Amino acid sequence: xxxxxxxxxxxxxxxxxxxxxxxxxxxxxxxxxxxxxxxxxxxxxxxxxxxxxxxxxxxxxxxxxxxxxxxxxxxxxxxxxxxxxxxxxxxxxxxxxxxxxxxxxxxxxxxxxxxxxxxxxxxxxxxxxxxxxxxxxxxxxxxxxxxxxxxxxxxxxxxxxxxxxxxxxxxxxxxxxxxxxxxxxxxxxxxxxxxxxxxxxxxxxxxxxxxxxxxxxxxxxxxxxxxxxxxxxxxxxxxxxxxxxxxxxxxxxxxxxxxxxxxxxxxxxxxxxxxxxxxxxxxxxxxxxxxxxxxxxxxxxxxxxxxxxxxxxxxxxxxxxxxxxxxxxxxxxxxxxxxxxxxxxxxxxxxxxxxxxxxxxxxxxxxxxxxxxxxxxxxxxxxxxxxxxxxxxxxxxxxxxxxxxxxxxxxxxxx
Numbered sequence: 001x002x003x004x005x006x007x008x009x010x011x012x013x014x015x016x017x018x019x020x021x022x023x024x025x026x027x028x029x030x031x032x033x034x035x036x037x038x039x040x041x042x043x044x045x046x047x048x049x050x051x052x053x054x055x056x057x058x059x060x061x062x063x064x065x066x067x068x069x070x071x072x073x074x075x076x077x078x079x080x081x082x083x084x085x086x087x088x089x090x091x092x093x094x095x096x097x098x099x100x101x102x103x104x105x106x107x108x109x110x111x112x113x114x115x116x117x118x119x120x121x122x123x124x125x126x127x128x129x130x131x132x133x134x135x136x137x138x139x140x141x142x143x144x145x146x147x148x149x150x151x152x153x154x155x156x157x158x159x160x161x162x163x164x165x166x167x168x169x170x171x172x173x174x175x176x177x178x179x180x181x182x183x184x185x186x187x188x189x190x191x192x193x194x195x196x197x198x199x200x201x202x203x204x205x206x207x208x209x210x211x212x213x214x215x216x217x218x219x220x221x222x223x224x225x226x227x228x229x230x231x232x233x234x235x236x237x238x239x240x241x242x243x244x245x246x247x248x249x250x251x252x253x254x255x256x257x258x259x260x261x262x263x264x265x266x267x268x269x270x271x272x273x274x275x276x277x278x279x280x281x282x283x284x285x286x287x288x289x290x291x292x293x294x295x296x297x298x299x300x301x302x303x304x305x306x307x308x309x310x311x312x313x314x315x316x317x318x319x320x321x322x323x324x325x326x327x328x329x330x331x332x333x334x335x336x337x338x339x340x341x342x343x344x345x346x347x348x349x350x351x352x353x354x355x356x357x358x359x360x361x362x363x364x365x366x367x368x369x370x371x372x373x374x375x376x377x378x379x380x381x382x383x384x385x386x387x388x389x390x391x392x393x394x395x396x397x398x399x400x401x402x403x404x405x406x407x408x409x410x411x412x413x414x415x
Contacts, residue, residue, distance in 0.1 A: 061178035061298075066343045067313035074390045078400055079377035080414040086115065086366035093120040094127020094140030096269040097229045097288045098351040100386045101164055102140070105379050109371060112378075117371060123269060125226015125257045131158070131354050137364055138372075139354035142228020143257050144332040155356035161402045162331055162350040162395060163375055165320065166388045167312035168232050169299040169347070171274070171292045173283035174199065174214065180311070182207040184303040185337075185346075189241020191218060191284065193248065194263040199282060214282075221276035221285030224266025226257040232349035233286040234259055235336040240346075286347075289313075290387040306342040313345070317389040320348035327398055348389075358407055365413045369403050373414075376400055 092102075099121035106117040122130070124141035131139030134154040140163075150158050170183060187203050190196045196203055200213040223230045237244040238255040247262055248254035267273040267285075274291040277283035289312050292299045301309040310316050322341040327333050337346040353372055359365035376399050380390035391399065406413045 061180040063313075064301075064311045066315050067311050069315075071314060071384065073381035073384075074393070074396070076377040076380055076393075076396055078397065079373040080369060080400065080403055083366035083369050083413055085363055086370050087361075087363040088115050088367075090115065090117045090138070090364065090367050090371060091119075091136045092117060092127075092138040092140060092353075093122050093130045093136045094354070095124045095142050095228050095351050096121045096271065097124070097142045097166065097168075097232075097349070098140055098164065098388075099270070100288075100290045100294075101166075101383065101388045104382050104386055105375055108379070108382060109374055113370070113374070115367060115371065121269065123223075123225040124228030124231070128226075128354065131155075131356075134356075137355075138368060140351055141354060142349050142351045143231035144352050145354060153356070155358070155360075157357040159355045159357045159402055159405050160331055161353045161355065161372060161376075161399050162333075162391060163353050163372075163399075164380075164383055164388045164391065165317055165335065165348055165350050167289045167317045167320075167345045167348045168229055168236075168286050169289050169292050169312045170284065170286055170302065171277050171295075171297040171299040173219075173277050173280060174216070174298065175281075177211065177213070177298065179298040179300070181211070181298075181300040182303070182309045183300045185236060185240020186243055187241075188302075189237045189244025189247075192220060192222070192237065192261075192263070193241075193244050195243055195247065216282040218284050219276075219280045219282045220261075220264030221267055221273045221280070221283055222261050222264045223258075223268070223273060225268050227269075228257060228349070228351065229270055229286065229288060230259065231255065231257045232336055233347060235334065235349075236347045239337050289317075293387055302346055304342070304344050304346040305337060305340050306344075308342050310343065310345045312347070314384055314387065314389045316343055316345035317348045318392065319344035320346070321392050321395065325394075327395060331395075331398060331402060355406060357405055358410070359413070360409070362408045362413075365406060365408045369406055369413045372403055373400065376403075 102119045106119055110116050124143055127139040128141050128149055130136045132153045144160050145158055197218055199216045199218055205213055234255040238251055245251050245254045265276055267276045270287045270291045273285045274287045274295050277285045278295050301311050304310050319341040320335055320339050323339050336349055355368055383390045404414055
Protein backbone atom coordinates (compact mmCIF):
# COMPACT_ATOMS: atom_id res chain seq x y z
CA UNK A 1 0.00 0.00 0.00
CA UNK A 2 1.18 3.51 -0.81
CA UNK A 3 -0.88 6.66 -0.57
CA UNK A 4 -3.56 4.52 1.03
CA UNK A 5 -3.52 1.91 -1.74
CA UNK A 6 -2.67 -1.76 -1.32
CA UNK A 7 -2.00 -3.95 -4.31
CA UNK A 8 -3.86 -7.25 -4.20
CA UNK A 9 -1.60 -10.15 -3.17
CA UNK A 10 1.29 -7.79 -2.31
CA UNK A 11 3.50 -8.79 0.62
CA UNK A 12 6.17 -6.34 1.73
CA UNK A 13 8.04 -5.29 4.85
CA UNK A 14 6.22 -2.28 6.14
CA UNK A 15 6.93 0.89 7.96
CA UNK A 16 4.64 3.91 8.07
CA UNK A 17 4.99 7.58 7.13
CA UNK A 18 2.32 10.24 6.97
CA UNK A 19 1.70 12.60 4.08
CA UNK A 20 -1.99 12.51 3.15
CA UNK A 21 -3.79 11.97 6.45
CA UNK A 22 -3.16 8.24 6.59
CA UNK A 23 -0.26 5.82 6.75
CA UNK A 24 1.73 5.40 3.57
CA UNK A 25 3.19 1.92 3.85
CA UNK A 26 6.45 1.43 2.03
CA UNK A 27 9.03 -1.25 1.64
CA UNK A 28 11.47 -0.70 4.48
CA UNK A 29 14.54 -1.39 2.33
CA UNK A 30 13.84 1.67 0.19
CA UNK A 31 13.07 4.23 2.88
CA UNK A 32 15.58 7.07 2.81
CA UNK A 33 15.88 9.53 5.67
CA UNK A 34 16.24 6.59 8.04
CA UNK A 35 18.19 4.09 5.95
CA UNK A 36 20.55 3.98 2.99
CA UNK A 37 19.78 2.38 -0.34
CA UNK A 38 22.27 0.21 -2.19
CA UNK A 39 21.78 0.32 -5.94
CA UNK A 40 24.25 -1.75 -7.88
CA UNK A 41 27.01 -1.05 -5.38
CA UNK A 42 26.41 2.71 -5.14
CA UNK A 43 24.86 4.16 -2.00
CA UNK A 44 22.12 6.74 -2.06
CA UNK A 45 22.72 8.58 1.18
CA UNK A 46 19.95 8.91 3.71
CA UNK A 47 19.01 12.54 4.11
CA UNK A 48 17.12 13.71 7.17
CA UNK A 49 14.81 16.66 7.17
CA UNK A 50 17.08 18.71 9.38
CA UNK A 51 20.78 19.15 10.03
CA UNK A 52 20.47 16.98 13.11
CA UNK A 53 19.28 14.05 10.99
CA UNK A 54 15.90 13.91 12.76
CA UNK A 55 12.98 12.91 10.57
CA UNK A 56 9.92 15.14 10.82
CA UNK A 57 6.60 13.75 9.66
CA UNK A 58 4.79 15.99 7.23
CA UNK A 59 1.45 17.53 8.26
CA UNK A 60 -1.42 15.26 7.32
CA UNK A 61 -3.85 15.77 4.47
CA UNK A 62 -6.83 13.81 3.25
CA UNK A 63 -6.09 11.65 0.19
CA UNK A 64 -8.28 12.19 -2.84
CA UNK A 65 -10.68 9.29 -3.60
CA UNK A 66 -8.87 8.22 -6.77
CA UNK A 67 -5.72 7.60 -4.73
CA UNK A 68 -7.38 5.28 -2.23
CA UNK A 69 -8.58 1.71 -2.51
CA UNK A 70 -7.03 -1.46 -3.86
CA UNK A 71 -5.20 -1.95 -7.14
CA UNK A 72 -4.41 -5.26 -8.80
CA UNK A 73 -1.02 -6.35 -10.09
CA UNK A 74 -1.04 -6.59 -13.89
CA UNK A 75 0.23 -10.18 -13.83
CA UNK A 76 1.80 -10.03 -17.29
CA UNK A 77 2.82 -13.46 -18.62
CA UNK A 78 3.89 -12.59 -22.16
CA UNK A 79 7.62 -12.57 -21.50
CA UNK A 80 10.11 -14.02 -23.96
CA UNK A 81 11.45 -17.53 -23.53
CA UNK A 82 14.61 -17.57 -21.41
CA UNK A 83 17.71 -17.38 -23.58
CA UNK A 84 20.38 -19.88 -22.61
CA UNK A 85 23.99 -18.98 -21.93
CA UNK A 86 23.35 -15.64 -20.24
CA UNK A 87 25.97 -13.63 -18.38
CA UNK A 88 25.64 -13.78 -14.61
CA UNK A 89 26.61 -10.11 -14.17
CA UNK A 90 25.32 -7.04 -15.99
CA UNK A 91 26.11 -3.35 -15.59
CA UNK A 92 23.83 -0.37 -16.06
CA UNK A 93 23.82 3.33 -15.28
CA UNK A 94 21.56 6.34 -15.54
CA UNK A 95 18.33 7.73 -14.13
CA UNK A 96 17.95 8.49 -10.44
CA UNK A 97 14.19 8.78 -11.11
CA UNK A 98 14.05 4.97 -11.48
CA UNK A 99 16.73 4.13 -8.89
CA UNK A 100 14.42 2.97 -6.05
CA UNK A 101 12.50 0.80 -8.52
CA UNK A 102 15.68 -0.54 -10.07
CA UNK A 103 16.95 -1.49 -6.62
CA UNK A 104 13.85 -3.59 -5.98
CA UNK A 105 14.10 -5.20 -9.41
CA UNK A 106 17.79 -6.05 -9.22
CA UNK A 107 17.50 -7.52 -5.74
CA UNK A 108 14.48 -9.67 -6.67
CA UNK A 109 16.07 -10.76 -9.95
CA UNK A 110 19.30 -11.79 -8.22
CA UNK A 111 17.27 -13.90 -5.79
CA UNK A 112 15.16 -15.62 -8.42
CA UNK A 113 17.66 -15.89 -11.29
CA UNK A 114 21.14 -15.72 -9.72
CA UNK A 115 22.13 -12.81 -11.96
CA UNK A 116 23.69 -9.70 -10.45
CA UNK A 117 22.69 -6.42 -12.11
CA UNK A 118 24.83 -3.53 -10.85
CA UNK A 119 23.05 -0.24 -11.52
CA UNK A 120 24.67 3.14 -10.82
CA UNK A 121 22.19 5.97 -10.34
CA UNK A 122 24.23 8.77 -11.90
CA UNK A 123 21.46 10.67 -13.70
CA UNK A 124 19.95 10.27 -17.15
CA UNK A 125 22.51 12.47 -18.87
CA UNK A 126 25.43 10.52 -17.42
CA UNK A 127 23.69 7.23 -18.21
CA UNK A 128 23.36 8.20 -21.86
CA UNK A 129 27.02 9.25 -21.89
CA UNK A 130 28.14 5.93 -20.44
CA UNK A 131 26.10 4.01 -23.00
CA UNK A 132 27.51 6.18 -25.79
CA UNK A 133 31.02 5.36 -24.55
CA UNK A 134 30.09 1.66 -24.41
CA UNK A 135 31.25 1.37 -20.80
CA UNK A 136 28.02 -0.22 -19.48
CA UNK A 137 25.76 -2.97 -20.76
CA UNK A 138 22.69 -0.73 -20.66
CA UNK A 139 21.76 2.83 -19.85
CA UNK A 140 18.56 4.28 -18.47
CA UNK A 141 17.05 7.71 -19.08
CA UNK A 142 13.76 9.46 -18.39
CA UNK A 143 14.31 11.41 -21.61
CA UNK A 144 14.62 9.21 -24.67
CA UNK A 145 17.75 9.47 -26.81
CA UNK A 146 17.36 11.80 -29.78
CA UNK A 147 18.89 11.06 -33.17
CA UNK A 148 21.78 13.37 -32.30
CA UNK A 149 22.43 11.34 -29.12
CA UNK A 150 22.35 8.03 -31.00
CA UNK A 151 24.76 9.38 -33.62
CA UNK A 152 27.39 9.68 -30.85
CA UNK A 153 26.93 6.10 -29.65
CA UNK A 154 29.98 3.92 -30.31
CA UNK A 155 27.90 0.75 -30.55
CA UNK A 156 25.52 1.96 -33.26
CA UNK A 157 21.69 1.91 -33.19
CA UNK A 158 20.00 1.90 -29.78
CA UNK A 159 16.80 0.07 -28.81
CA UNK A 160 14.82 2.19 -26.33
CA UNK A 161 12.45 0.31 -24.05
CA UNK A 162 10.06 1.98 -21.57
CA UNK A 163 10.17 0.14 -18.24
CA UNK A 164 7.81 1.95 -15.89
CA UNK A 165 6.03 5.27 -15.41
CA UNK A 166 5.86 7.57 -12.40
CA UNK A 167 4.86 11.08 -11.39
CA UNK A 168 7.20 13.99 -10.80
CA UNK A 169 5.85 15.93 -7.83
CA UNK A 170 6.34 19.49 -6.64
CA UNK A 171 7.46 19.15 -3.02
CA UNK A 172 7.60 21.96 -0.49
CA UNK A 173 8.84 22.68 3.02
CA UNK A 174 6.23 24.81 4.76
CA UNK A 175 5.83 23.80 8.41
CA UNK A 176 2.19 23.44 9.36
CA UNK A 177 0.90 23.24 5.78
CA UNK A 178 -0.17 19.81 4.58
CA UNK A 179 0.18 18.15 1.22
CA UNK A 180 -2.36 19.23 -1.35
CA UNK A 181 -1.51 22.85 -2.15
CA UNK A 182 -2.82 23.52 -5.65
CA UNK A 183 -0.67 24.68 -8.55
CA UNK A 184 -1.39 25.31 -12.19
CA UNK A 185 1.26 25.18 -14.88
CA UNK A 186 1.62 28.91 -15.48
CA UNK A 187 2.01 29.64 -11.77
CA UNK A 188 4.67 26.94 -11.49
CA UNK A 189 6.44 28.45 -14.47
CA UNK A 190 6.44 31.87 -12.86
CA UNK A 191 7.77 30.42 -9.60
CA UNK A 192 10.61 28.45 -11.22
CA UNK A 193 11.58 31.38 -13.45
CA UNK A 194 11.72 33.82 -10.54
CA UNK A 195 8.57 35.78 -11.36
CA UNK A 196 6.94 34.71 -8.08
CA UNK A 197 9.24 34.79 -5.07
CA UNK A 198 7.06 34.64 -1.95
CA UNK A 199 4.77 31.89 -0.68
CA UNK A 200 1.96 34.34 0.01
CA UNK A 201 2.00 35.74 -3.53
CA UNK A 202 -1.54 36.53 -4.71
CA UNK A 203 -1.32 33.98 -7.55
CA UNK A 204 -0.64 31.11 -5.12
CA UNK A 205 -3.25 32.40 -2.67
CA UNK A 206 -5.87 32.55 -5.41
CA UNK A 207 -5.35 28.84 -6.14
CA UNK A 208 -5.55 27.96 -2.44
CA UNK A 209 -8.41 29.89 -0.79
CA UNK A 210 -8.79 29.28 2.91
CA UNK A 211 -5.13 28.41 3.45
CA UNK A 212 -2.97 30.92 5.29
CA UNK A 213 0.31 31.00 3.40
CA UNK A 214 3.38 32.43 5.12
CA UNK A 215 5.34 35.47 4.03
CA UNK A 216 8.32 33.21 3.43
CA UNK A 217 10.65 33.44 0.43
CA UNK A 218 10.36 30.53 -2.01
CA UNK A 219 13.68 28.67 -2.08
CA UNK A 220 13.87 26.84 -5.41
CA UNK A 221 15.71 23.52 -5.64
CA UNK A 222 16.50 22.08 -9.06
CA UNK A 223 18.86 19.56 -10.59
CA UNK A 224 22.49 20.44 -11.17
CA UNK A 225 23.18 17.43 -13.42
CA UNK A 226 21.79 16.21 -16.74
CA UNK A 227 18.42 14.89 -15.68
CA UNK A 228 15.49 13.08 -17.22
CA UNK A 229 13.39 14.26 -14.28
CA UNK A 230 14.24 17.81 -15.32
CA UNK A 231 13.23 16.97 -18.88
CA UNK A 232 9.81 15.73 -17.67
CA UNK A 233 9.25 18.76 -15.46
CA UNK A 234 10.40 21.40 -17.95
CA UNK A 235 8.38 19.67 -20.67
CA UNK A 236 5.28 20.31 -18.55
CA UNK A 237 6.28 23.94 -17.86
CA UNK A 238 6.94 24.53 -21.55
CA UNK A 239 3.50 23.19 -22.47
CA UNK A 240 1.58 25.11 -19.82
CA UNK A 241 3.48 28.28 -18.90
CA UNK A 242 4.10 31.09 -21.40
CA UNK A 243 5.91 32.93 -18.59
CA UNK A 244 8.40 30.07 -18.28
CA UNK A 245 9.01 29.85 -22.02
CA UNK A 246 9.59 33.61 -22.27
CA UNK A 247 11.96 33.64 -19.31
CA UNK A 248 14.01 30.78 -20.76
CA UNK A 249 14.30 32.36 -24.20
CA UNK A 250 11.88 30.25 -26.20
CA UNK A 251 10.48 26.75 -26.46
CA UNK A 252 13.73 25.25 -27.79
CA UNK A 253 15.66 26.27 -24.67
CA UNK A 254 12.92 25.92 -22.05
CA UNK A 255 12.89 22.10 -22.02
CA UNK A 256 15.63 19.50 -21.72
CA UNK A 257 17.80 17.44 -19.40
CA UNK A 258 19.58 20.70 -18.56
CA UNK A 259 18.23 24.24 -18.74
CA UNK A 260 19.56 27.65 -17.70
CA UNK A 261 17.71 27.96 -14.40
CA UNK A 262 17.01 31.64 -13.64
CA UNK A 263 16.84 31.01 -9.88
CA UNK A 264 17.49 28.36 -7.27
CA UNK A 265 20.04 25.96 -5.86
CA UNK A 266 21.15 22.86 -7.74
CA UNK A 267 21.27 19.37 -6.28
CA UNK A 268 22.69 16.21 -7.83
CA UNK A 269 20.10 13.53 -8.42
CA UNK A 270 16.55 13.28 -7.12
CA UNK A 271 18.03 12.56 -3.69
CA UNK A 272 20.05 15.78 -3.79
CA UNK A 273 17.05 17.94 -4.67
CA UNK A 274 14.95 16.19 -2.03
CA UNK A 275 17.61 16.91 0.59
CA UNK A 276 17.72 20.62 -0.29
CA UNK A 277 13.94 20.89 0.04
CA UNK A 278 13.95 19.14 3.42
CA UNK A 279 16.76 21.26 4.80
CA UNK A 280 15.54 24.65 3.55
CA UNK A 281 12.60 26.57 5.06
CA UNK A 282 10.36 27.56 2.17
CA UNK A 283 12.05 24.98 -0.03
CA UNK A 284 10.31 24.06 -3.30
CA UNK A 285 11.44 21.63 -5.97
CA UNK A 286 10.55 18.71 -8.20
CA UNK A 287 11.32 15.04 -7.48
CA UNK A 288 9.96 11.63 -8.37
CA UNK A 289 7.13 10.67 -6.00
CA UNK A 290 8.98 7.98 -4.05
CA UNK A 291 11.68 10.44 -2.99
CA UNK A 292 9.08 12.82 -1.54
CA UNK A 293 7.32 10.02 0.34
CA UNK A 294 10.62 8.65 1.61
CA UNK A 295 11.55 12.06 3.06
CA UNK A 296 8.05 12.57 4.55
CA UNK A 297 7.73 15.66 2.38
CA UNK A 298 4.56 17.51 1.53
CA UNK A 299 3.73 17.88 -2.15
CA UNK A 300 1.14 19.59 -4.28
CA UNK A 301 -1.76 18.80 -6.59
CA UNK A 302 -1.32 19.99 -10.17
CA UNK A 303 -3.93 21.10 -12.68
CA UNK A 304 -4.36 18.80 -15.67
CA UNK A 305 -5.80 19.29 -19.15
CA UNK A 306 -9.33 18.79 -17.82
CA UNK A 307 -8.85 21.68 -15.41
CA UNK A 308 -8.80 19.45 -12.31
CA UNK A 309 -6.16 19.60 -9.60
CA UNK A 310 -4.81 16.06 -9.29
CA UNK A 311 -2.93 14.33 -6.51
CA UNK A 312 0.09 12.36 -7.76
CA UNK A 313 -0.23 8.65 -7.01
CA UNK A 314 -0.09 5.30 -8.79
CA UNK A 315 -3.62 5.51 -10.15
CA UNK A 316 -3.38 9.08 -11.46
CA UNK A 317 0.00 8.29 -13.05
CA UNK A 318 -1.60 5.26 -14.73
CA UNK A 319 -4.31 7.54 -16.10
CA UNK A 320 -1.61 9.61 -17.82
CA UNK A 321 -1.49 7.08 -20.68
CA UNK A 322 -5.24 6.56 -20.90
CA UNK A 323 -6.39 7.67 -24.32
CA UNK A 324 -3.02 7.13 -26.01
CA UNK A 325 -4.02 4.53 -28.59
CA UNK A 326 -0.95 4.45 -30.81
CA UNK A 327 2.77 4.65 -30.19
CA UNK A 328 5.69 5.29 -32.56
CA UNK A 329 7.57 2.18 -33.68
CA UNK A 330 10.69 3.18 -31.73
CA UNK A 331 8.60 3.98 -28.58
CA UNK A 332 10.06 7.47 -28.30
CA UNK A 333 6.85 8.94 -26.97
CA UNK A 334 6.07 11.94 -24.77
CA UNK A 335 3.29 11.22 -22.27
CA UNK A 336 3.68 14.43 -20.24
CA UNK A 337 0.33 16.27 -20.08
CA UNK A 338 -0.99 14.19 -22.97
CA UNK A 339 -4.03 12.47 -21.48
CA UNK A 340 -7.41 14.17 -21.40
CA UNK A 341 -8.56 11.75 -18.69
CA UNK A 342 -10.00 13.92 -15.91
CA UNK A 343 -8.13 11.91 -13.27
CA UNK A 344 -4.72 11.95 -14.97
CA UNK A 345 -1.75 13.49 -13.16
CA UNK A 346 -0.13 15.64 -15.85
CA UNK A 347 3.55 15.55 -14.82
CA UNK A 348 3.98 11.83 -15.40
CA UNK A 349 6.89 10.40 -17.34
CA UNK A 350 8.42 7.19 -18.57
CA UNK A 351 11.92 5.85 -18.11
CA UNK A 352 13.67 4.00 -20.93
CA UNK A 353 16.24 1.20 -20.85
CA UNK A 354 18.84 1.94 -23.52
CA UNK A 355 20.42 -1.09 -25.19
CA UNK A 356 22.58 -1.46 -28.27
CA UNK A 357 20.59 -3.21 -30.96
CA UNK A 358 23.64 -5.00 -32.39
CA UNK A 359 25.32 -6.76 -29.48
CA UNK A 360 28.77 -8.32 -29.83
CA UNK A 361 28.81 -10.61 -26.78
CA UNK A 362 26.25 -13.40 -26.84
CA UNK A 363 26.22 -13.91 -23.07
CA UNK A 364 25.62 -10.21 -22.36
CA UNK A 365 22.92 -10.04 -25.02
CA UNK A 366 21.14 -13.06 -23.54
CA UNK A 367 21.43 -11.58 -20.07
CA UNK A 368 19.95 -8.25 -21.16
CA UNK A 369 17.01 -9.82 -22.98
CA UNK A 370 16.26 -12.12 -20.04
CA UNK A 371 16.50 -9.36 -17.42
CA UNK A 372 14.42 -6.83 -19.35
CA UNK A 373 11.79 -9.45 -20.22
CA UNK A 374 11.52 -10.21 -16.50
CA UNK A 375 11.25 -6.49 -15.64
CA UNK A 376 8.42 -6.08 -18.17
CA UNK A 377 6.47 -9.05 -16.75
CA UNK A 378 7.09 -10.13 -13.16
CA UNK A 379 8.86 -6.89 -12.40
CA UNK A 380 5.71 -4.88 -13.15
CA UNK A 381 4.02 -6.54 -10.16
CA UNK A 382 6.64 -5.00 -7.84
CA UNK A 383 6.09 -1.38 -8.88
CA UNK A 384 3.53 -0.48 -6.21
CA UNK A 385 5.92 -1.37 -3.37
CA UNK A 386 7.94 1.76 -4.16
CA UNK A 387 5.23 4.07 -5.54
CA UNK A 388 5.73 3.47 -9.26
CA UNK A 389 3.11 2.64 -11.87
CA UNK A 390 3.20 -0.43 -14.12
CA UNK A 391 3.01 0.00 -17.86
CA UNK A 392 -0.42 -0.39 -19.41
CA UNK A 393 -1.05 -3.52 -21.49
CA UNK A 394 -0.75 -1.87 -24.92
CA UNK A 395 2.59 -0.23 -24.18
CA UNK A 396 3.90 -3.26 -22.28
CA UNK A 397 3.29 -5.55 -25.26
CA UNK A 398 5.13 -3.14 -27.54
CA UNK A 399 8.05 -3.08 -25.12
CA UNK A 400 8.28 -6.88 -25.19
CA UNK A 401 8.38 -6.66 -28.98
CA UNK A 402 11.27 -4.18 -28.76
CA UNK A 403 13.40 -6.87 -27.13
CA UNK A 404 13.12 -8.97 -30.28
CA UNK A 405 15.08 -6.31 -32.16
CA UNK A 406 18.24 -7.08 -30.17
CA UNK A 407 20.73 -9.16 -32.17
CA UNK A 408 24.16 -10.75 -31.86
CA UNK A 409 26.17 -10.40 -35.04
CA UNK A 410 22.92 -9.92 -36.96
CA UNK A 411 21.03 -12.87 -35.48
CA UNK A 412 18.07 -12.12 -33.15
CA UNK A 413 18.76 -13.08 -29.53
CA UNK A 414 15.14 -14.12 -29.09
CA UNK A 415 13.56 -15.53 -32.27
